[in-house]
Amino acid sequence: MEHSIRLAHISEDGTRTQTVYDHLAGTARLAGSFAAPFGAQREAEFAAWLHDVGKYSDAFQLRLKGGPKVDHSTAGAQEAWVRQHLHTAFAVAGHHSGLPDGGSPADDPGDATLFGRSKKPVDPYDGWQEVTLPASTPPAWACADPLSLAFFTRMLYSCLVDADFIDTETFMDGKAAPRGSGTDIAALRDIVSAQAQRYLSAESPSPVSVQRNTVLRACLEKGAHGPRGSTPSPYPPAAARPLPPSPLRWSTPPPRR
Numbered sequence: 001m002e003h004s005i006r007l008a009h010i011s012e013d014g015t016r017t018q019t020v021y022d023h024l025a026g027t028a029r030l031a032g033s034f035a036a037p038f039g040a041q042r043e044a045e046f047a048a049w050l051h052d053v054g055k056y057s058d059a060f061q062l063r064l065k066g067g068p069k070v071d072h073s074t075a076g077a078q079e080a081w082v083r084q085h086l087h088t089a090f091a092v093a094g095h096h097s098g099l100p101d102g103g104s105p106a107d108d109p110g111d112a113t114l115f116g117r118s119k120k121p122v123d124p125y126d127g128w129q130e131v132t133l134p135a136s137t138p139p140a141w142a143c144a145d146p147l148s149l150a151f152f153t154r155m156l157y158s159c160l161v162d163a164d165f166i167d168t169e170t171f172m173d174g175k176a177a178p179r180g181s182g183t184d185i186a187a188l189r190d191i192v193s194a195q196a197q198r199y200l201s202a203e204s205p206s207p208v209s210v211q212r213n214t215v216l217r218a219c220l221e222k223g224a225h226g227p228r229g230s231t232p233s234p235y236p237p238a239a240a241r242p243l244p245p246s247p248l249r250w251s252t253p254p255p256r257r
Contacts, residue, residue, distance in 0.1 A: 004127045006056050009171055010064055018171045020055045021130060024048065026170075030163035035156065039139035044159045046136040047088045050076035051095050051160060053128040060123070073097075075122045077114070086114075087138060087149065091157040093117055095164055099157055196220065 008023035010016070028048035035044035054060060054072030063070045077093035080086070093100050093114055103113025109120045142152035169177040183191075200213055 003130055004056065006061060006127055007064055008052060008055050009168060011172060011174070016171075016174065020052060020128075023055075023167060023171070024052060024131060026167040027051065027160075027163045030166055031159045034159040034163060038152075038155060039141070040152070040156060040159075042134050042136035043085075043088065043138055044156060044163075045134050046085065047080070047091050047156060047160050048163055049131050049133055050079050050088065051092045051164060052076065053079060053131065054122065054125050056125040056127040057123040070123065071120075074117050074120050075125050075128075078118055078120075078122065081114075081118045085136075087142075087153040087156055089118070090114055090153050091160050094157060095161055099154070 003019060003021040006020045007017050008020040009018040028045040031044035031048040032041040035041050052072060054070070054075035057070065057072070057075070059067070059070045060072050062068075073093055073095055077089045080089035080092055090099055090102075100117065101113045103111060103115035105115055107113045107116040107119070109116060111117075138149070138152055142148050166177045166179065196216055199209075199216060202209070203213075204210070
């Protein structure tokens with residue numbers, strides 16, 4: 001089957017092009033592989049196939065030739081929205097700008113919330129129908145309660161953003177994006193611990209810094225002497241920035257065992 005020649009990217013030297021379909025397919029393969037370990041391969045593929053359908057529009061094709069900026073992500077979010085895949089709509093809507101707030105049904109089309117963007121007029125993107133969306137539903141664990149679904153939405157979003165970036169980088173560079181050679185987890189733990197000690201040794205008189213360091217010391221203590229595994233934090237997230245008292249922080253300090 002021949003696919004549309006509508007383009008997603010043009011190389012910086014102008015000698016190579018990537019069609020929208022090829023970019024969607026490449027992103028879907030990557031996103032699906034990233035999400036497979038937590039049971040969401042098909043859902044991630046679904047999101048990836050939708051994320052850039054707005055690039056089928058004449059307006060985006062003009063953008064590739066130097067035309068004005070175009071919102072190309074809302075179209076895919078709306079397609080997910082009408083199919084009642086709200087978690088996918090969040091991920092697609094935010095794949096460049098970050099996850100939006102949900103908002104409320106009273107929001108206007110000009111609002112940046114998901115409700116607002118669901119009403120936003122978009123440029124026609126005829127041609128996207130060449131895409132065959134996979135049948136998908138969230139894994140059962142994601143539907144257990146609202147917190148699980150919110151966490152799942154963020155995991156799905158992360159898979160989509162990483163896949164989109166890697167597929168784009170691979171095309172633009174003309175070679176596979178370098179991945180898989182990062183710092184190992186033990187070295188990363190040492191980096192995080194060193195940064196934590198820098199915060200503690202700064203001894204800022206600011207009330208906010210004092211409170212953050214109190215939370216950080218509690219996390220370090222829990223990690224060093226508490227039970228192994230993840231433990232929910234009793235502190236509100238805003239209290240601990242820039243190093244939140246998350247399960248990661250609590251599991252970082254213990255010696256190797």
